[in-house]
Amino acid sequence: MTSLASEKDVESFLARQTKLLAQERAAEVEQTTLLLTKCSHQLLEKKGLALGGLSIARVNIGLGGQSLVELERPLAHHVSITFPPHLFRTGDIALLEPHMSGTKAAKKTQSDAEEKGIEGVIYSVSDTRIVLAVESESEAVHDLPDKCRIVKLANSATHDRMEKTINTLRKMFCPPSDLDAPMRLPQIQPLHRVLLGTQELGKPDSTIATNLTWFNDSLNASQKAAITFALQSPEVACIWGPPGTGKTTALVELILQMVSQDLRVLVCGASNLSVDNILERLSVISSQGENQGAEKIIPKLQLTRVSHPARTLPSLLRATLDYKAFHSDEAELARDCKNELEAKIASLTGKAGASKGAKGGRKPRLTKEERKKGWDDVKQLRKEYRKRETGVVTSIVRKSNVVLATCHSAGARQIINERFDVVIIDEATQALEAVCWVPILKAKKLVLAGDPMQLPPTILSRDGDSDDDDDVDSKTGSQISQQGDGEVKASSRLKPPQSLSTTLFVRLEKMYGPPVKRMLEVQYRMNTSIAAYPSMKLYQAKLVSHKSVASHLLTDLPNVTEKDEIDADVLSPPLVFFDTAGLDFFEKVDSSDPGNDEGSKYNENEAEVVSGWVRKLILGGILPDQIALITPYQAQVRLLASLLRPEFPEMEIGTVDGMQGREKEVVILSLVRSNNKREVGFLKDKRRLNVGMTRAKRQLCVVGDSDTVKNGGPFLSQWMSWLEAEADVRYAGDN
Numbered sequence: 001m002t003s004l005a006s007e008k009d010v011e012s013f014l015a016r017q018t019k020l021l022a023q024e025r026a027a028e029v030e031q032t033t034l035l036l037t038k039c040s041h042q043l044l045e046k047k048g049l050a051l052g053g054l055s056i057a058r059v060n061i062g063l064g065g066q067s068l069v070e071l072e073r074p075l076a077h078h079v080s081i082t083f084p085p086h087l088f089r090t091g092d093i094a095l096l097e098p099h100m101s102g103t104k105a106a107k108k109t110q111s112d113a114e115e116k117g118i119e120g121v122i123y124s125v126s127d128t129r130i131v132l133a134v135e136s137e138s139e140a141v142h143d144l145p146d147k148c149r150i151v152k153l154a155n156s157a158t159h160d161r162m163e164k165t166i167n168t169l170r171k172m173f174c175p176p177s178d179l180d181a182p183m184r185l186p187q188i189q190p191l192h193r194v195l196l197g198t199q200e201l202g203k204p205d206s207t208i209a210t211n212l213t214w215f216n217d218s219l220n221a222s223q224k225a226a227i228t229f230a231l232q233s234p235e236v237a238c239i240w241g242p243p244g245t246g247k248t249t250a251l252v253e254l255i256l257q258m259v260s261q262d263l264r265v266l267v268c269g270a271s272n273l274s275v276d277n278i279l280e281r282l283s284v285i286s287s288q289g290e291n292q293g294a295e296k297i298i299p300k301l302q303l304t305r306v307s308h309p310a311r312t313l314p315s316l317l318r319a320t321l322d323y324k325a326f327h328s329d330e331a332e333l334a335r336d337c338k339n340e341l342e343a344k345i346a347s348l349t350g351k352a353g354a355s356k357g358a359k360g361g362r363k364p365r366l367t368k369e370e371r372k373k374g375w376d377d378v379k380q381l382r383k384e385y386r387k388r389e390t391g392v393v394t395s396i397v398r399k400s401n402v403v404l405a406t407c408h409s410a411g412a413r414q415i416i417n418e419r420f421d422v423v424i425i426d427e428a429t430q431a432l433e434a435v436c437w438v439p440i441l442k443a444k445k446l447v448l449a450g451d452p453m454q455l456p457p458t459i460l461s462r463d464g465d466s467d468d469d470d471d472v473d474s475k476t477g478s479q480i481s482q483q484g485d486g487e488v489k490a491s492s493r494l495k496p497p498q499s500l501s502t503t504l505f506v507r508l509e510k511m512y513g514p515p516v517k518r519m520l521e522v523q524y525r526m527n528t529s530i531a532a533y534p535s536m537k538l539y540q541a542k543l544v545s546h547k548s549v550a551s552h553l554l555t556d557l558p559n560v561t562e563k564d565e566i567d568a569d570v571l572s573p574p575l576v577f578f579d580t581a582g583l584d585f586f587e588k589v590d591s592s593d594p595g596n597d598e599g600s601k602y603n604e605n606e607a608e609v610v611s612g613w614v615r616k617l618i619l620g621g622i623l624p625d626q627i628a629l630i631t632p633y634q635a636q637v638r639l640l641a642s643l644l645r646p647e648f649p650e651m652e653i654g655t656v657d658g659m660q661g662r663e664k665e666v667v668i669l670s671l672v673r674s675n676n677k678r679e680v681g682f683l684k685d686k687r688r689l690n691v692g693m694t695r696a697k698r699q700l701c702v703v704g705d706s707d708t709v710k711n712g713g714p715f716l717s718q719w720m721s722w723l724e725a726e727a728d729v730r731y732a733g734d735n
């Protein structure tokens with residue numbers, strides 16, 4: 001064992017984090033600027049980074065006195081009110097600006113746009129409405145013309161928060177000698193020391209959580225072991241959840257167990273979706289608990305979701321802070337103030353809070369002085385509203401025993417002073433370490449859940465980025481080298497990260513080895529033939545299939561009724577391989593992609609093979625929404641979408657990266673790469689391949705050129721040989 005980390009080690013670790021974060025911010029700004037200056041509006045819209053021809057349906061006042069600007073796509077400018085496919089997600093930063101047409105728009109620079117537009121945060125997204133939360137005084141919003149557009153911007157808020165958090169850590173662990181003014185810093189906990197390697201990892205306390213009463217009777221042994229381990233670990237526990245192993249199920253049980261021990265829990269995730277998933281299940285359990293008088297008493301859950309509400313499912317909405325703040329008894333006073341504020345804005349603009357019908361209301365004729373006074377009043381009212389609302393919010397949060405937020409939102413001002421016994425981070429292998437520290441600074445204990453064998457967070461800056469694949473030990477299928485009974489070969493000393501894509505989960509595995517983690521070993525998704533290769537190569541052959549899925553096939557689906565010989569030939573095999581080797585099905589490059597210097601790759605012949613197999617599946621009775629077509633390359637997504645989306649709009653067509661965390665009955669995976677140089681590009685990241693090959697429940701169909709793909713290293717070459725031996729190999733030329 002090497003020594004504990006010194007203050008100097010911590011200092012260089014944090015300095016390196018700061019440097020890498022700054023590089024990442026610069027890369028993101030550069031990319032956004034490049035896109036905004038080089039691309040026409042049409043191209044930005046095609047890339048999903050802009051939406052034009054929008055009008056403001058209404059402006060409401062949201063939590064914190066923000067203006068919530070509701071945008072719609074009016075029929076005056078479009079044939080449909082539904083937005084085309086786009087990349088705007090809750091929490092993204094976007095610019096709202098006048099929508100100019102033609103070359104004028106194409107020539108705009110980012111600074112031009114910033115001058116004329118208003119920056120905000122995407123608050124909610126539906127098929128027909130996007131709501132943008134704007135911090136600035138609302139006069140500017142009301143001055144926008146009837147035709148607007150929104151453009152996605154680099155997210156500076158996330159970077160600001162991460163940099164601030166690392167800076168706080170620096171002050172906690174390496175206080176500068178000239179720090180004379182006392183600062184309000186979080187108290188250093190043993191957890192923080194263990195994470196930074198200045199204190200040894202504590203051993204699980206086997207005297208606690210011994211005779212647990214399980215709230216969920218169907219948990220498997222590995223889930224129970226992981227939950228017990230997390231309860232017994234004094235500072236930190238990692239739960240390694242390979243695909244389909246019921247990670248969320250285990251986390252929900254863990255939360256119930258913790259609450260029943262009177263612990264206050266902050267549940268975070270890398271994405272809103274992961275947090276909502278857990279919230280959804282907890283909400284159901286919470287309402288069942290209220291109706292049950294059984295011997296297994298479900299602890300009283302006081303759930304509060306801190307975020308911009310991304311979903312409108314009634315069960316989730318009621319848990320959001322917005323909803324609670326509005327509906328609580330204490331909210332009455334704040335509500336009066338809000339009404340006054342909205343009325344004042346309406347009197348100045350004729351628009352605020354008005355529905356679309358009333359939107360045309362004329363702007364009142366006011367003198368310059370009257371307008372100035374009016375907006376000054378708005379400012380005062382907004383201040384007062386914020387103050388009253390803060391009181392309401394604090395009271396709601398204080399009463400909650402489970403608070404849920406993304407890691408980023410854990411730094412929101414509504415919970416700025418809150419402290420928790422435990423923080424649980426789901427999808428921890430998809431979050432940057434810096435953003436994980438936002439909630440960690442609020443807690444005494446940490447549980448990380450994730451799968452380091454799937455894709456890490458996306459990083460734009462390449463500087464200092466080692467080949468991430470090196471992190472993965474292909475022999476053990478683990479990201480650490482292990483010896484015997486939990487002994488660790490890796491150094492326990494804190495080392496500055498090579499790249500931001502080294503997540504906290506992976507770093508802890510390297511630092512502490514098996515004693516810091518437990519793996520979930522039973523998967524509930526894939527037919528065994530689909531799970532076998534990833535299990536063998538990436539999960540030390542420990543991943544076993546639950547009997548409910550081990551041999552399930554497409555032919556068992558209730559919607560597949562008539563099974564003639566031809567249909568059975570298509571539907572029966574769980575693993576199909578169209579090997580295009582020797583057919584000269586060469587890839588092409590879409591160089592029109594300005595955000596991608598090398599251009600994205602596509603393969604027309606492969607797309608034809610995919611399309612042919614889709615039609616056979618559909619003829620066999622498979623529904624389009626039971627099929628996903630996935631591929632590593634954006635240009636191939638576009639090609640497949642152009643071929644198949646008009647006919648099958650419900651069919652999912654996307655990148656492998658976008659499919660992480662999801663599943664479908666059938667997945668067709670188009671590998672694209674086929675060339676004489678035997679180049680495989682980013683296919684060679686086994687984590688990307690792993691995501692691609694573990695999304696299908698009953699059939700995985702792979703289309704690719706084994707001659708090219710096998711050159712991408714041992715993982716790919718062995719996979720090709722394995723498919724040749726184990727899959728139902730079809731001749732692609734027949735399709």
Ligand SMILES: Nc1ncnc2c1ncn2[C@@H]1O[C@H](COP(=O)(O)OP(=O)(O)OP(=O)(O)O)[C@@H](O)[C@H]1O
Pocket residue numbers: 218219220223241242243244245246247248249250524525661
């Ligand atoms: N112990 C169990 N017994 C039966 N079914 C289970 C069990 N654990 C999980 N499942 C089922 O497995 C599926 C996946 O579980 P869950 O949704 O909890 O996993 P996840 O964490 O969301 O997904 P992933 O494992 O891919 O990350 C669900 O259908 C769930 O009902």
